Amino acid sequence: MINLRTQREIIKLQDAAKISALALQVAGELCKPGVTTWEIDKAVEKFIISQKAEPSFLNYQGFPASSCISVNDTVIHGIPSKDIVLKSGDIVSVDVGAFYNGYHGDNAYTFKVGEVSKELEKLLETTKNALYSGISEAIVGNRIGDISSAVEKTVEVCGYGVVREFVGHGVGKNLHEDPEVPNFGMAGKGPRLAAGMVIAIEPMINQGSGDIVRLADGWTIKTADRSPSAHFEHTVLVSKSGPVILTKP
Ligand code: MG
Numbered sequence: 001m002i003n004l005r006t007q008r009e010i011i012k013l014q015d016a017a018k019i020s021a022l023a024l025q026v027a028g029e030l031c032k033p034g035v036t037t038w039e040i041d042k043a044v045e046k047f048i049i050s051q052k053a054e055p056s057f058l059n060y061q062g063f064p065a066s067s068c069i070s071v072n073d074t075v076i077h078g079i080p081s082k083d084i085v086l087k088s089g090d091i092v093s094v095d096v097g098a099f100y101n102g103y104h105g106d107n108a109y110t111f112k113v114g115e116v117s118k119e120l121e122k123l124l125e126t127t128k129n130a131l132y133s134g135i136s137e138a139i140v141g142n143r144i145g146d147i148s149s150a151v152e153k154t155v156e157v158c159g160y161g162v163v164r165e166f167v168g169h170g171v172g173k174n175l176h177e178d179p180e181v182p183n184f185g186m187a188g189k190g191p192r193l194a195a196g197m198v199i200a201i202e203p204m205i206n207q208g209s210g211d212i213v214r215l216a217d218g219w220t221i222k223t224a225d226r227s228p229s230a231h232f233e234h235t236v237l238v239s240k241s242g243p244v245i246l247t248k249p
Contacts, residue, residue: 004195016098023044024247026047027094031086033114034085035086036084037081040067044067048066052100053098054100055097070093072228073226074229077219091112091113104174106200110127123158123160126205135245139193140193144190145190179199200236201236202234205229205230208226
């Protein structure tokens with residue numbers, strides 16, 4: 001079932017999304033050489049709790065941290081660790097959500113550590129563009145497939161691989177709700193978008209093939225060919241006056 005949110009709920013979602021966006025900013029400021037992903041996670045957690053919110057991801061289906069931090073060939077669900085030390089040239093995808101007043105926010109960004117290669121710059125730019133082309137299709141009367149197709153078209157011209165096993169989703173009282181928002185598909189297909197729908201759009205794009213593997217820890221998702229991967233996400237409200245990005249600091 002796809003939930004349509006009332007004005008009162010939208011205000012609460014906006015608050016949760018704002019805390020999520022600020023938490024992502026805290027993470028971004030720490031993506032520097034010599035910093036561990038554990039330190040970043042702890043700073044994110046401390047910030048979310050300081051806002052009287054709860055980290056949405058902590059203990060979600062048993063996830064052991066407050067944020068997913070995925071370096072280079074890790075696509076998503078990287079577990080923060082004292083053993084993962086960032087170095088110049090890395091790319092770091094941080095995915096974080098906050099639960100506040102009964103509602104969740106969810107967002108992700110791939111940060112650069114120091115200087116990164118031109119190839120990586122292009123992967124990040126293209127994935128970010130794919131997110132925004134998807135968002136621009138989040139219009140009343142459109143269908144989910146319009147978002148999916150816009151994302152896919154933006155990245156396929158570069159020969160990048162779209163991860164198909166993980167998709168965007170509705171956001172609300174639960175972190176993951178209907179509908180699914182794939183990063184591939186056909187325009188004009190899928191559920192119709194209505195005012196009050198709140199969805200997380202989140203392209204996960206690999207420099208090589210879209211194939212992935214799961215590590216033995218049960219969480220970490222890496223690219224099968226070990227090529228680097230990027231991930232950008234916003235929580236977006238479908239409104240009569242167009243798409244509204246809720247995850248803004
Ligand atoms: Mg998400």
